[in-house]
Amino acid sequence: MREIRAHLQEVLGEAPSQTDRRVRDLRDHFRAPAKKINGEYRYVLEGWAENRTNGSRKAISDAIRAQVLSPQRCAMCGRTPLDHQVVMVVDHKVPRHWGGSDEISNLQPLCEECNAGKKAYFANYDQYADAIRQSAEHPEPHGRIGELIKAFRGDWVPAELIELVASMKQYQEDWRKRTRELRLLGWTYETKKRKDPKTSRIRVWYRVTGWKPWPEGSIAAEVRRRDPSNKRASQSDR
Ligand SMILES: [Zn+2]
Known part of the structure; x- marks a missing residue:
């Protein structure tokens, strides 16, 4: 990861958090688990992802999205679009790349700010x-x-x-x-x-x-x- 980050930063000028997301996105297409080799985590390409659907991530339906967002209140900070001009997004409580599902029980409404904070925190792991x-x-x-x-x-x-x-x-x-x-x-x-x-x-x-x-x-x-x-x-x- 250290090498991938350094490389992409040099080639694309991207922030490390962007790189983490790109590596995660790869998992929609490839099976590339992180393995500890000589005390460092390295990504090993093993093949195509098993649940690869036409090469694209299965989107959450509009109906589910509407249902999750219907409280119109961030599940973390409690702010609302009406009172605080925040933008709400659908968040996976357990991230998909950690095995979290698209089931409604794993979805919650978050404001963009809390969502970004949570993603950055989870990226540490x-x-x-x-x-x-x-x-x-x-x-x-x-x-x-x-x-x-x-x-x-x-x-x-x-x-x-x-x-x-x-x-x-x-x-x-x-x-x-x-x-x-x-x-x-x-x-x-x-x-x-x-x-x-x-x-x-x-x-x-x-x-x-x-x-x-x-x-x-x-x-x-x-x-x-x-x-x-x-x-x-x-x-x-x-
Ligand atoms: Zn929030």
């Missing part, structure tokens, strides 16, 4: 796009969370990314509890908290330091079995 997509495939929330933090291989994972991936099959209100429960399975991780100087909000990161293979069968059942607060229940199971 684009090198993990394949890891995110793969983690999200896991059928259980513990599995999605565990696979995600494992894929970061000792790098810090922001809490909001864990929430997003944990919720990719259905919303997980208890994603923090699910994360803590990994410890019952023998996993270890560290957390750090920092105050965001811009928003003054506390941000939290997680970093995995040790993991165990998943139990055979249901992870949730194994967690319940090992949970000391469920002692009575597990004894009556035996």
